[in-house]
Amino acid sequence: MTVIQRAGITVPFDGVPLHEHRSWYEELETLGYTDVWSAEAGASDAFTPLALAAAWAPSLRLGTAIVPVFTRGAATLAQSVAAMCQAAPGRFALGIGTSSDVIVEQWNGMKFERPVHRVQDTIRFLRAALSGEKVTADYDTFSVKGFRLGAAVPEMPPILVAALRPGMLRIAGTQGDGAIINWLSADDVRTVVPHVGEGKEIVARVFVLPSTDRELVNLVGRRAIAAYLNVPVYAKFHAWLGRSEILEPMWNAWNAGDRKAATEAIPESLVDELIVHGAPDEIRQRLARYTENGVTTPAPAILGSGDALRDVIRAIAPRPAA
Numbered sequence: 001m002t003v004i005q006r007a008g009i010t011v012p013f014d015g016v017p018l019h020e021h022r023s024w025y026e027e028l029e030t031l032g033y034t035d036v037w038s039a040e041a042g043a044s045d046a047f048t049p050l051a052l053a054a055a056w057a058p059s060l061r062l063g064t065a066i067v068p069v070f071t072r073g074a075a076t077l078a079q080s081v082a083a084m085c086q087a088a089p090g091r092f093a094l095g096i097g098t099s100s101d102v103i104v105e106q107w108n109g110m111k112f113e114r115p116v117h118r119v120q121d122t123i124r125f126l127r128a129a130l131s132g133e134k135v136t137a138d139y140d141t142f143s144v145k146g147f148r149l150g151a152a153v154p155e156m157p158p159i160l161v162a163a164l165r166p167g168m169l170r171i172a173g174t175q176g177d178g179a180i181i182n183w184l185s186a187d188d189v190r191t192v193v194p195h196v197g198e199g200k201e202i203v204a205r206v207f208v209l210p211s212t213d214r215e216l217v218n219l220v221g222r223r224a225i226a227a228y229l230n231v232p233v234y235a236k237f238h239a240w241l242g243r244s245e246i247l248e249p250m251w252n253a254w255n256a257g258d259r260k261a262a263t264e265a266i267p268e269s270l271v272d273e274l275i276v277h278g279a280p281d282e283i284r285q286r287l288a289r290y291t292e293n294g295v296t297t298p299a300p301a302i303l304g305s306g307d308a309l310r311d312v313i314r315a316i317a318p319r320p321a322a
Contacts, residue, residue, distance in 0.1 A: 008035030008299035015305030025057040032318030054088040068099035097162025164237035169195035186289035193294035221271035280315035
């Protein structure tokens with residue numbers, strides 16, 4: 001299987017209301033971007049920004065990175081996927097994942113139990129439901145009784161799995177059509193990709209801060225790293241990557257309730273590894289290292305808003321603005 005090298009970007013854009021995204025989506029097409037990838041955490045849901053892009057930018061591929069497997073019932077998730085497949089035939093890729101205990105339990109009041117099994121069960125269910133089968137099954141983590149999808153799906157969408165450590169990475173490669181990776185350096189990609197296997201799509205959300213102001217980069221980067229790498233699933237990921245020693249001071253301060261000390265404990269070198277920053281040419285070069293190391297679909301998430309954000313989108317585009 002040959003995997004096509006793509007050029008994605010994370011949507012929606014900060015500070016831009018969804019109803020104002022049309023001209024942004026249309027311009028992405030002219031700039032040579034091939035994909036838009038949405039997230040679902042604490043802002044918009046994953047599907048609505050893509051439904052708008054389906055109508056406004058007919059050449060873009062649309063992907064979710066990711067939809068949590070815990071926060072929707074099985075039938076509801078299948079219906080949302082089927083609707084996107086009809087809205088953008090052949091242009092939709094479904095990214096699913098466990099999300100985190102913070103989002104699932106603390107924000108949504110649901111149990112975060114047996115996450116690996118929940119992902120596997122969701123893949124099995126979706127492949128059956130999207131094929132038009134009537135599904136009656138007792139999976140390990142949920143049951144479905146007599147569900148048949150009432151909307152025809154033109155073709156089975158790729159199902160990609162958000163994965164951090166070897167077990168889930170192998171599931172992404174063996175049961176899914178590829179992996180979605182996040183919060184890692186370009187060098188870390190070489191550690192992660194072999195666990196997925198050859199011929200699989202690797203989508204990477206890479207955080208980009210378009211600034212040469214070292215103080216600002218450290219401030220924003222440290223806050224972002226502290227917010228994520230203290231979440232248990234990401235802490236375990238970076239421990240597996242070999243960063244326990246460098247992150248131990250931050251983890252200890254965070255667990256002691258001292259958020260300020262935790263943030264200050266993050267070394268500048270780690271900010272440089274995990275946040276792509278600098279002038280546009282520097283950003284382009286650093287993003288290129290992700291693809292050189294095995295990412296097939298970079299989806300940079302640009303930390304910015306308004307005109308400055310749009311300028312960066314243009315400056316790092318596959319086809320720079322005329």
